[in-house]
Amino acid sequence: MMLPELPDLPVREVLGAVTSALTGAGAAVLVAPPGTGKTTLVPLALAAGTSGKILVAEPRRLAARAAAARMASLLGEPVGETVGYSVRGDRRAGPRTRVEVVTSGLLVRRLQGDPELAGVDAVMLDECHERHLDADLLLALLLDARGGLRPDLRVLATSATVAADRLAALLGGTAPAPVVEAHARTYPVEIAYSPVLPRERFEAQVARTVRTALAEFAGDVLVFLPGAAEIRRVASIVDGLGGVDVLPLHGRLPAAAQDAALRAGARRRVILSTAVAESSLTVPGVRIVVDGGLARVPRVDHRRGLTGLATVRVSAAVAEQRAGRAGREGPGRAWRCWPENEHATLPAYPEPEIRTADLTRLALELACWGTADGSGLSWWDPPPTGALTVGRDVLTALGALENGEVTARGRRMAALGLHPRHARALLDGAAEIGARAAAEVVAILDDDTLLPATDLAAGLRTLRADRPDRWRREVQRLTRMLDRAESGQSPARDTHTAGDPSLIVALAYPERLARRRASGSASYLMAGGTAVTLPPGSGLGDAEWLAVAVADRDPGRAEGRIRSAATADEELARHAAPALLSTADEVEWADGDVVARRVTRLGAILLSGKPLQRPPAESLALAVRSGLRSEGLGLLHWSEDAVSLRHRLDFLHRTLGAPWPAVDDETLLDDNTWLATELATARRRADLERIDAGHALRRLLPWPAAARLDELAPERLEVPSGSRIRLDYTTDPPVLAVKVQEIFGWTETPRLADGRTTPVLHLLSPAQRPVAVTADLPSFWRTGWPQVRADLRGRYPKHAWPEDPTTVPAHRGTARNARR
Incomplete structure (x- = not known):
C-alpha cells in the first residue's frame, strides 16, 4: 500500500520511530496527546510497511466510524475500500480492506473465534489510558495469543497520558517495550471557573456558562456532559440562541447525527457531548470548552444485585484532556463548572472499569478462552476475585458454565455478543414467544434509554407504534443473529405471549422478580433479597408482581428505586425462575415467638x-x-x-x-x-x-x-441503727442510700471486696430526701455535717441533730433525748 501525502500533524515526526520499534521489539507504546493524529496516521503508516492487515481497536463505536472515515478521506476513497470499520450492527469492509477499525469488544469476539488472527500483521490498541473493561480484556488476550500462537503479531498500544511504564512492562514481557512519545502542538488555553449558584440545577448552571462563553469568546463551543439525558435537558435550555446551532454528540445517536456534529458548520455551533469527545475524536472549529465536571461510569452493587451507571466527578487527568480540546486550532478558553478551590480534590486518574463494573461478561469471555479465573494472563489490573466469582455464579445459574467450564450453551450466548443475561433472555425467550418478540424486549434491555417511562410494557407499545430507527435496526440485527445462532433448533412455542416483556425481563434478571411487600405499598421485595420502591405515577401501582428491568440505589438510601419494570404474576415468576424455587x-x-411451617x-x-x-x-x-x-x-x-x-x-x-x-x-x-x-x-x-x-x-x-x-x-449492709440496707450495685462504685440518723456512731466508711472499694453513701433526711453524698465519712462529719445539720434542724425540729454524730447512738425514730 502506497502511503499518501499525510497532513502535517505532530505524530508524523515519529512514524519512523514507531514502525522501527514495532519491527525490532514486536510491541511498543506510543504516548501522544489528543489531536496529534495518532489514530489516523499511525495505522496508515503501519499498513504501508507490510502486506498484512492492520486492526485498530477503539473503545467506542463512534470513534471507530470517525477514524475510518478520516483515514479513507486521506486516501481519497470511500470507507470500505482500503480502510473500513466494523462495529456492532454495522460493518463496512471488504476483501481489499487493509486497515480495519473495530471496537474493542468486537475484536475480543473475533479473537475468540480466531486466536491466531490469520492475515493480521499488527493490532493497534487506541486510547488505552481510558481503561475500558473490553480494552483491558483485549490487551490481556492479545498478549496471551502473542506469547503462544502468534509470536510474530505486532501490538502497538497508544495512550494520551505519559503514565506508560506499566503498559510498556506488560507489552515487553521480559524487558519493557520501547516507548515513543509525540508532543502536541497546542495553543494556550485560559482556564475559568463557573461554580453553581444557590438553588441552581446542574443543567441550568451549564447552560448559563455556555451563554457566557458565547458572549465572551469566539469559536465553537464543546460542552462535556455525563449522559444523553443531560444533553437533552441542556439543549432544551440553550436551543434557539440566535445564530447558533445546538448539536448533540453521543454514542446512541444515528450515524448521520454523529457525522453532523463532527463537521464544521457555516454558523457557530454548540456541541453537547458525552465523554466520546475527550480523546478519540477531533471536533473541528472548537475554541471553547465548557466542562460540566461529571462522567457516567458503570457500577455494580454485588450485595444488593443492582447494576447500572453512576455519575461521578471527573479526574484531574480527564479535566486536563477536556480543556485541551479548546487549544487545537488557536488560543482557547475552558470554563469548568466547579469552584477553583475544589479542583485540587479531584482524583488524579479515572478508576479502571475492571475494578467497579459487572464482570459477568468478562467471566464468560475468560471461560471461552480457557482460563475461567483469568490466571495465567497478563493484566494491567487483574479482575477483583469477588466480582469475578459473582460473575461466574451468574453464568452457572444461566447455564453458561458447568463445574467452572463453559458449556455449549455458554458459547452460543457468547457468540451473540450481548451481556450473558440478555443473551439468555434472547435464546430462551425466542423459544417461548418467538424470535422477533424476544428481540424487541432485549433491544430495550440493552439500551434502556429507549424507554420514556417506568412501565416497560407501555413503552414497548409506543416503540412498536412509532418504530424509531435505532430500535428497529437493533431488533432486526438481534433477530438475524438469533436465526444464525439457533439454526436447527426447535421452533418457538407461543406461550406467555401476552406477558412477553415481563417474561423476557425475568429470564434476564430472575433475581429481580419482585412482589409487593404490603397491600397498597409502593415497596417491593425482589427475589434477590433487595427492597425497591416504585416511583409515583409509574402506571404500575396496582401490580402485585413486577419483573424489574432496571433499578438503582442512591447512596444512603435503604431501598433501591425501580427505573423500569413490567407487570408479572406468580405463575410467570415460577415459570421464568425455577432455579430460585425452594x-x-x-x-x-x-x-415474638417460635413459628414452624413448611414454606415455598x-x-x-x-x-x-x-x-x-x-x-x-x-x-x-x-x-x-x-x-x-x-x-x-x-x-x-x-x-x-x-x-x-x-x-x-x-x-x-x-x-x-x-x-x-x-x-x-x-x-x-x-x-x-x-x-x-x-x-x-x-x-x-x-x-x-x-x-x-x-x-x-x-x-x-x-x-x-x-x-x-x-x-x-453483701446484698445488704447492716448499719449502726441495726437496719439492713440494700446496696445498689448498678453504679460504680456501689451506693448505700441510708437515713443519716441511722449511721450516727460510724467513724469509718465501710468497705467491700476485701477492702478494694468504698461504697458511696447517699445520706437521706427523715423524709427519704438526699441531703449529702460522700465516700469519706470522717471528712464529712468534720466539714460537711455542720451545714447539713443546720438545714435539717430547720426542716425537722422534732428530731435530734447532734453537733458530733460520732458520739451518739444511731436511731430510726425522732430520738429527742440526743444533744441538739
Missing part, C-alpha cells in the same frame, strides 16, 4: 406456608436460642433477687476479676450453657418467660470462692 421446613423466631419461596419472596405439626426438637431449640439472642435476656423471669445477684457478680468481676464471671448481656448470650437445662425444654416465648434467671445464674458462681459472696459483695 420448599423447606422452617422453624424460626418470628413475631422464590429466592427471598415467600410464596406459601403452612404450619408444621411436629417440628424437629433440634430446630425448635435453635429457634428459641435465636429468639433469646434477638430479643435479649429480658425475655426471662428476673426477680428482684436475681437482678441483685447479677449486679453483685458484675461488681466482683469488675473489681476482682477471675474467678468471678462476666455477666453482661453479650457474654451471657454468647455462652448460654448456664441456661442449658432450661433451654432444653423451652419451645416458645412463654417457656422463656417462666425461666428463673436467678436460679440459672447461680450456676456461674465460682466455687469455692462463691462461699465468700455475701462477705465480698
Whole structure:
C-alpha cells in the first residue's frame, strides 16, 4: 500500500520511530496527546510497511466510524475500500480492506473465534489510558495469543497520558517495550471557573456558562456532559440562541447525527457531548470548552444485585484532556463548572472499569478462552476475585458454565455478543414467544434509554407504534443473529405471549422478580433479597408482581428505586425462575415467638406456608436460642433477687476479676450453657418467660470462692441503727442510700471486696430526701455535717441533730433525748 501525502500533524515526526520499534521489539507504546493524529496516521503508516492487515481497536463505536472515515478521506476513497470499520450492527469492509477499525469488544469476539488472527500483521490498541473493561480484556488476550500462537503479531498500544511504564512492562514481557512519545502542538488555553449558584440545577448552571462563553469568546463551543439525558435537558435550555446551532454528540445517536456534529458548520455551533469527545475524536472549529465536571461510569452493587451507571466527578487527568480540546486550532478558553478551590480534590486518574463494573461478561469471555479465573494472563489490573466469582455464579445459574467450564450453551450466548443475561433472555425467550418478540424486549434491555417511562410494557407499545430507527435496526440485527445462532433448533412455542416483556425481563434478571411487600405499598421485595420502591405515577401501582428491568440505589438510601419494570404474576415468576424455587421446613423466631411451617419461596419472596405439626426438637431449640439472642435476656423471669445477684457478680468481676464471671448481656448470650437445662425444654416465648434467671445464674458462681459472696459483695449492709440496707450495685462504685440518723456512731466508711472499694453513701433526711453524698465519712462529719445539720434542724425540729454524730447512738425514730 502506497502511503499518501499525510497532513502535517505532530505524530508524523515519529512514524519512523514507531514502525522501527514495532519491527525490532514486536510491541511498543506510543504516548501522544489528543489531536496529534495518532489514530489516523499511525495505522496508515503501519499498513504501508507490510502486506498484512492492520486492526485498530477503539473503545467506542463512534470513534471507530470517525477514524475510518478520516483515514479513507486521506486516501481519497470511500470507507470500505482500503480502510473500513466494523462495529456492532454495522460493518463496512471488504476483501481489499487493509486497515480495519473495530471496537474493542468486537475484536475480543473475533479473537475468540480466531486466536491466531490469520492475515493480521499488527493490532493497534487506541486510547488505552481510558481503561475500558473490553480494552483491558483485549490487551490481556492479545498478549496471551502473542506469547503462544502468534509470536510474530505486532501490538502497538497508544495512550494520551505519559503514565506508560506499566503498559510498556506488560507489552515487553521480559524487558519493557520501547516507548515513543509525540508532543502536541497546542495553543494556550485560559482556564475559568463557573461554580453553581444557590438553588441552581446542574443543567441550568451549564447552560448559563455556555451563554457566557458565547458572549465572551469566539469559536465553537464543546460542552462535556455525563449522559444523553443531560444533553437533552441542556439543549432544551440553550436551543434557539440566535445564530447558533445546538448539536448533540453521543454514542446512541444515528450515524448521520454523529457525522453532523463532527463537521464544521457555516454558523457557530454548540456541541453537547458525552465523554466520546475527550480523546478519540477531533471536533473541528472548537475554541471553547465548557466542562460540566461529571462522567457516567458503570457500577455494580454485588450485595444488593443492582447494576447500572453512576455519575461521578471527573479526574484531574480527564479535566486536563477536556480543556485541551479548546487549544487545537488557536488560543482557547475552558470554563469548568466547579469552584477553583475544589479542583485540587479531584482524583488524579479515572478508576479502571475492571475494578467497579459487572464482570459477568468478562467471566464468560475468560471461560471461552480457557482460563475461567483469568490466571495465567497478563493484566494491567487483574479482575477483583469477588466480582469475578459473582460473575461466574451468574453464568452457572444461566447455564453458561458447568463445574467452572463453559458449556455449549455458554458459547452460543457468547457468540451473540450481548451481556450473558440478555443473551439468555434472547435464546430462551425466542423459544417461548418467538424470535422477533424476544428481540424487541432485549433491544430495550440493552439500551434502556429507549424507554420514556417506568412501565416497560407501555413503552414497548409506543416503540412498536412509532418504530424509531435505532430500535428497529437493533431488533432486526438481534433477530438475524438469533436465526444464525439457533439454526436447527426447535421452533418457538407461543406461550406467555401476552406477558412477553415481563417474561423476557425475568429470564434476564430472575433475581429481580419482585412482589409487593404490603397491600397498597409502593415497596417491593425482589427475589434477590433487595427492597425497591416504585416511583409515583409509574402506571404500575396496582401490580402485585413486577419483573424489574432496571433499578438503582442512591447512596444512603435503604431501598433501591425501580427505573423500569413490567407487570408479572406468580405463575410467570415460577415459570421464568425455577432455579430460585425452594420448599423447606422452617422453624424460626418470628413475631415474638417460635413459628414452624413448611414454606415455598422464590429466592427471598415467600410464596406459601403452612404450619408444621411436629417440628424437629433440634430446630425448635435453635429457634428459641435465636429468639433469646434477638430479643435479649429480658425475655426471662428476673426477680428482684436475681437482678441483685447479677449486679453483685458484675461488681466482683469488675473489681476482682477471675474467678468471678462476666455477666453482661453479650457474654451471657454468647455462652448460654448456664441456661442449658432450661433451654432444653423451652419451645416458645412463654417457656422463656417462666425461666428463673436467678436460679440459672447461680450456676456461674465460682466455687469455692462463691462461699465468700455475701462477705465480698453483701446484698445488704447492716448499719449502726441495726437496719439492713440494700446496696445498689448498678453504679460504680456501689451506693448505700441510708437515713443519716441511722449511721450516727460510724467513724469509718465501710468497705467491700476485701477492702478494694468504698461504697458511696447517699445520706437521706427523715423524709427519704438526699441531703449529702460522700465516700469519706470522717471528712464529712468534720466539714460537711455542720451545714447539713443546720438545714435539717430547720426542716425537722422534732428530731435530734447532734453537733458530733460520732458520739451518739444511731436511731430510726425522732430520738429527742440526743444533744441538739
